[in-house]
Amino acid sequence: MAIYLDHAATTPLRSEVLEAMLPYLTEAYGNASSTHGFGRRARAALDEAHETIASRIGAEAREIVLTSGGTEALNLGLKGAAWAGKAHGHRIVISSVEHHAVGHTVRHLEKFGFEIVELPVDRYGRVDPDNVDAAITDKTVLVAIMLANNEVGTIQPIAEIANRVHAHRGVLLAVDAVQAAPHLEIDVTALGVDLLAMSAHKFEGPKGVGALYLRHGTHILAQQQGGSQERHRRGGTENVAGAVGMATAFGLAVAERAETARRMRRLRERLQKAVLAVDGTELTGHPKDRLPGHLSLIARDTDGTAVAVSLDLHGIAASVGSACTSGSTEVSHVLSAMGYPEEEARGALRLTLGRTTTEAEIDEAAGIIPSVIASMRIGAAAVAADPMGQGVPA
Template sequence: MIYFDHCASTPPHEEVIRTMAEVMAQHYGNPSSLHRGGLEAKKLLQRSRGLVAGLFGTEAEEWVFTSGGTESNNMAIVGAARRSTARGNHLITTEIEHPSVYDTFKVLEKDGFRVTYLPVNAGGFVSLSDVEAALTEDTSLVSIMHVNNEIGSVQPIAAIGELLKTRRSILFHVDGVQSVGKLPIFLREWGVDLFTASAHKVRGPRGAGLLYVRNGLQLEPLMAGGGQENGLRPGTENVGAIVAAAKAFRLAVESQEERSRRMQRLRSRLVSCVQDIPELVLNGWADASGIGGSTEAGSHASHPREEMSPHIVNFSYPGMKPEVFIHMLEKHRILASTKSACSSKDDKPSRVLQAMGASAARAASGIRISFGDEHGDAELEWLCQMLGMVVGKLKPLERKDQRE
C-alpha cells in the first residue's frame, strides 16, 4: 500500500522505535524518584527538553511535554484564556482551525468568553487587516494555525506576530502541528507566546506532544496533581515516548529543507494531474506559491505570504461521496483521506471548505493527499494514473445520481 495520509499520522522512524524501546527497557524509573533510576530518567527528560529547545532557538524551561497536539492546544488556549480574564474576555481565532482549537473556543464561549472567528478568502487565507480590525481593548488571546491541516494554506504568522508586538497584553498562540518539519519556524522572531506540536506527525510516537510557553507567561493548569511539567501537566512522565519524540523532532527539523524541496516538486506534479481531470476541482490556490488558479468564491486577493504547504493537496469531486472515492483508491493500493482525521467519521461537509466559500457539493466531497518521506516520483505517477482511472469508473455513477 502507498500511504498518502501523513497529515493524519506518520509511520515512525525505525531509529525512533528503537530509541523508545531501549528507554522503556532500561530507564523505567519514575523521574520524580530520588534513587538512581529516577535520577537517570530525569536526566533523559532534561536532555530531551534541551534538544527540543535548541531546535527552535528557545530555552529548555519553556517547553512542556504533553500527550499530543490536542492536549497542547487545549492547555494553551484554555490556560491562557482563564489566566487572562483580568485583561479581558475577548478571544480571536479563525473559521478553519483544527477541531482541537475550534471546539475549544466553542466551549469557552459557553463559559462566557466572547470569540471572534475570522473569515478566510477563497484560498483559505486569513487577512491581516481582518486580524487588526478584530482587536479590541478586551482582547487577551489570538490563536491562528500555521498550516491548515485540510488544504495546506500557510497563514501569515510573521505578519500577525509583528502586529501583536505592539500590543503585548495580547497573547499569540500558534498551532504548528502541520508545519514542524515542513516549514522553517522562528518563534522568538515571530513573537509567538504559545506553540503546539505533535510527535506522530513527524514520524514520532503517538501520545507525545509539545507546548511552548514563553518565559514569564503563566497558564491556568487544566489538571491538579503532582506538579510535573512546571505544574502544568501533573502525572508521571512517559519517558520513553518523550525521548523518542525529541529524536523525531530533531530528525524532522534537521531534514526540513530537503524534505520541503522534494515535497514541493511532488505537490506541483499532483496539482497538474488534478487540473488535467475535468471532474476534479482543486481547493486552495493551485500552484506552489499559492498564486493562481480560479476559485469558486472569487479571484485571488492581496495577502502577505500567500503560499501552500508543500505536503498537502486537496481537491473535490462534486456530486460524488468522498468515501466512495477513497475506497476505490484503496483497491488500487492507495491510502488517502477526506478531511481532518478527527472529523472524518461524520458525514457533514468540510467546515474548512465551506468557510472558503465552496458549494455544498464541493465541501462534501473533499479528498486530501498528504506526502511523506517515503514518496518519490514513482509513487506520485501511480497516484496520478489511479486518479484518472477511478474518476473514469465513477463518472457513470455521477451521471446516474444527477438524473435521479
C-alpha cells in the same frame, strides 16, 4: 503495492526513533521524579528531550511543556491562557478554519463567559492581518491562528499577524503548528508567537506525545492537577520514552527538512498535474503558500468519501479531510469558510505525501487516482440521469 498518501493524518514511526525509545521502555524504566539511579537516568533523558525540542524552534528548555499530543497542548495553552487573563479580558479571536482542537476548545470556554470571534478567510483559506487587528479590542486576551491548515495546506502569515497582535498590550498569540512543524522552519522569536503546539506523530514520532511552547513570562493556569511535573504546568508522571521519541524524530525532521521539502514538493506537483487534468477538479488552498507535500482538491459531481473508499480498494490510502472528523457527515467547516457550496465541498479529497513517499508510488498513484475520479463522476452522472435505476424506456 500499498500506497500511503495520508501523512497529514499520521506518519510511520522512524526506525531510529523506535531504537532511541526502546531503552526507556525496557531497562531504563525509572520515574523521572525519583531520586535513585533509575529516576536520575529518566530525568536526564527527559531534560535532554526538552533541550532538543526547544533548540530546534529557537526556544529555551524551560519554555517547553510536554503533553500527550497536539490536542492537549492546544487545550492547555488556550484554556490556561484564557483563564489566566480573565481579569484582563474575555474576548478570544480565532480564524474560521482552525482545527477542532482550537474551535471546540474555545467554544467550551464560551460556556464560561468568554466571547469568541471568528475571522473570515479568503478563497485560499488565508486570514487577512488587517482583520485580526480590527477584531482586537481592549477586552481581548487571546488570538489563535494556525500556522498551516490541516485540510487544505494553506500557510498563514503568522509573523505579520503577530505584529498586529502585539501592537495591543497584553494580548497573546497562540499558534497551532501541528501540521507545519515537520515542513516549515519554525523560529518562535522570528514568528513572534507566545504559545505554539506540536505533535510527534506528524513527523514520524510516536503517537500520544506533543509539546506546548510557552514563551517565558507568559502565564497560564494548569489544567491538569496531581503533581508538580513540567514546572507545575502539567501534572502527571512524564512519558519519558515518548519524550525521547519526539525529540529524536523532531531533530531528524529539522535536519532533513529542506531536502525533504524540495523532494515532496516536486512529487506533489507531479501528482497534482495528473489529478487536476481530470475535468471538474480544482485545487483547494493556496497554490504557492502551502505545505510542500499537501495536495487537496475538489472533484465536482463526486462524493469524496466514496472516492477515498474506491482508492482504498485500489491500494491507495487517502482522506477527505481531517482525520479527527473522519466519519462525520458534516461538510468541512474549512471549505465552507472558503466559500465552497455544500455540493462541491462533498467532493473534497486530500492526498498528503511524506518523507517515505517514493517516486514509484507517485507514478502509480498518478495513473490510478485520475481514472478513479473520472469513473466516479461518470457513475454520478448516470445516477443523476436515471435516479430510479429503471433504464431508458424502449
